[in-house]
Amino acid sequence: CLFPTPKDKPGIAEVRSFDKTNLKKTQEKKTLLTKETIKQEKAESS
Numbered sequence: 001c002l003f004p005t006p007k008d009k010p011g012i013a014e015v016r017s018f019d020k021t022n023l024k025k026t027q028e029k030k031t032l033l034t035k036e037t038i039k040q041e042k043a044e045s046s
Contacts, residue, residue, distance in 0.1 A: 033041075
């Protein structure tokens with residue numbers, strides 16, 4: 001093994017067998033602000 005894995009990290013087998021069905025589905029999406037949005041927010045706050 002070239003890279004010893006720390007004990008707190010999952011092994012390859014654990015990652016491959018990970019069950020995604022238990023994860024919560026979230027609707028919130030993070031969008032990056034455009035320059036226009038930032039200008040508008042600065043104008044509103046001052």
